[in-house]
Amino acid sequence: MFHKPNTHIPEIAVIGSGFAGISAAAYLAKSGYKVDVYEKNNDLGGRARQLHTENGYIFDMGPSWYWMPEVFEKFFNDFGHKASDFYELELLDPGFSIVFGIDDVMDIPADYQSLTALFESIEKGSGEQLASFLTEAEYKYKIGMDKLVYKPGLSVFEFLDADLIKGMFKLQVFTSFSKHVRSFFKHPKLIALMEFPVLFLGAMPEDTPALYSLMNYAGLKLGTWYPKGGFGKVVQAMKSVAETNGVKFHTDEAVVHLEVKDKLISSVRTKTLDKRYDGVIAAADYHHVEEQLLGNADRNYTAAYWDKRVLAPSSLIFYLGLTKRVKRLGHHTLFFEEELKQHAIEIYKTPQWPSKPLFYVCCPSKTDDSVAPDGHENLFILMPLAPDMEDNEDLREKYFHMILDRLEAYTGDQIRVHLDYKKSYCVSDFKADYNSYKGNAYGLANTLMQTANLKPSIRNNHINNLFYAGQLTVPGPGVPPSIISGNVAAKQLIKYFNNKETL
Structure with a gap:
């Protein structure tokens, strides 16, 4: 975007510095706007965020x-960079492991x-079936990434695209996952392997469109990677790109009110200042922005x-530091000794603390x-958990020991006696730290009805x-969709300014 000489350069406030907020800020600054991000x-x-402990642990939170x-x-390329300019990526092999029992690991x-070969060893003929499944999933992935995720979702006419219309049946939007x-x-x-992303990122498999088999293609064909130093390195890299383009970040600066006049946000009030802005991207919790x-x-x-x-679920999370190495754990391990469907029902259908929970362990120190x-x-x-559940220390401890009993039995290692650091995080923390609606x-x-x-x-x-970005709007939950969401929201605000200039 080029501003006319001696004209006012629009100033924009971005609320929230998650992936969506930093992405939106970077794209807006690149287009010539003055951008402040409030966190x-x-x-x-x-x-x-990352948690750095005094005794030397770094946790991706x-x-x-x-x-x-x-x-x-693509994000880094759009600014003349590559991801490798900022951090090193390692392809994990195995990408992840699924534990079905102490001596039953995939x-x-x-x-x-x-x-x-692994599929074929489990079910005869499934190797060819996998090829067919992933061919379909690849089509959905490419159409989804090229045609769907960068659309703002503001009109059905956005989907009057020859490839989309031709491929609508193949996208299986109305078929159950x-x-x-x-x-x-x-x-x-x-089946558990194919359905696990749904438990962590969506809904009951029965209620999720088969379109989302594109996640299987992403995980099984494109690989599971790890940014050395953790996801904090990705945040730092995107921040660096944004700052190079002129973005200013303000931490410990919660936005408390948006002043509206004549159908425009005229100023943004934080706990310490009140400043006029020409546009706002709300990349904080959508519900919180509207209600508060x-x-x-x-x-x-x-x-x-x-x-x-x-x-999608909330979570009970434990950050643990141990004074010893643990056997039998890779970088990503899913503990699926219990039934996936039962845990999903206790998240989506009859919300309660799970009776026989599945859980996930990340051990980045292996890499x-x-x-x-x-x-x-x-x-x-x-451990995935229904949102808005009662959350107290007694419940956290109960599930900590329930999970550690299974983890110690599987690894054959004593873990609790070697704890060097322990912190829990659950529904009330998501609400307090991120104003997260129902602690999701x-x-x-x-x-289907939220696509x-x-x-x-x-x-x-x-x-x-005022435009919104993040996991409660298009294109949806997850880190890549959040980065895309910031891009899409920024383009909509730029379009608003361009239209305004031509009036």
Whole structure:
């Protein structure tokens, strides 16, 4: 964008410094705008903050799966860089492991031929079925990434695209993910492998469109990667790109009110200042922005609307530092000794603390010596949990010991007696730190009625210069979609300014 000589350069406030906020800020600054990012916490990154302990551990507090590397690469390419200019990526092999029992473990190899052999060893004929499944999934992935995720979801006319119309049937938007998987595979282990992303990022497999088999393509074909130093390195890299383009970051500066005049946000009030702005990107929790920062007449949605949304899970998380190395753990391990469906029901259908939980363990110190002292181990343990559940120390401890009993039995190592650091994180922390609606960890579930144009709008319908970004709007939950969301929101605000200039 080129501004006319002697004209006012629009100033923009971005609320929130998660991946969506930093992405939006960088794209806006590159287009010539003055951009301030306001972050309520002391550190940038939102859910991707890092926890640095006094005794030498570095924990990624949130995201730990680096999938869809080309989305990260596109961001950096758009600014004349490569991801490798900022951090080193390592392809994990195995990408992850699934534990079905103490002596029943499925390692998911990075090599496709080895993956095919693994499927064939579990279910005869499933190697060919995998090829067919992933061919379909690749089509969805490419159409999704090229045609769908960069659309703002503001009009059905966005989808009047020849490739989209021609491929609508193949995208399987109206087919159940669960039925789709079972039409290819019969063995419960293979079904669990294919359905696990749904538990962590969406809804019941029965309620998720088969379109999202594109996640299987991302995980099984494009690989599971790890940024050396953790996701904090990705945040730092994106921050560096934004600052190089002129973005200014303000930490410990919560936004408390958006002043609206004549259908425009005229000023942004934080706990220490009140400043005029020409436009705002709200990359903080969408519900919080509407309910707490705007008056009732300026909100897109009612409290009743929000209460009816299907949210992806919250989580109970433990950050553990150990004074010894742990056997039998790789970088990513999913503990699926219990039934996936039962845990999913207790998240989505009859919300309660799970009776027989599945959980996930990330052990980045297996790959990265920098995240723990020499000879020590860094463990991140996550149990998906229904949002808005009662959360207290007694419940956290109960599940800590329930999980550690299983983890110690599997590894054959004593873990509790070697604890060097322990911190828990749950529903109330998500609410306190991120103003997270109902304490959700991943945003909206990817149900049919919450896909594309049916998600909360990226544009405020009453305020012309306010747009939203992040996991509660398009394109959806996860790190790559959040980076894309910031890009899309920035383009919409730029479009608003361009239209304004031509009037």
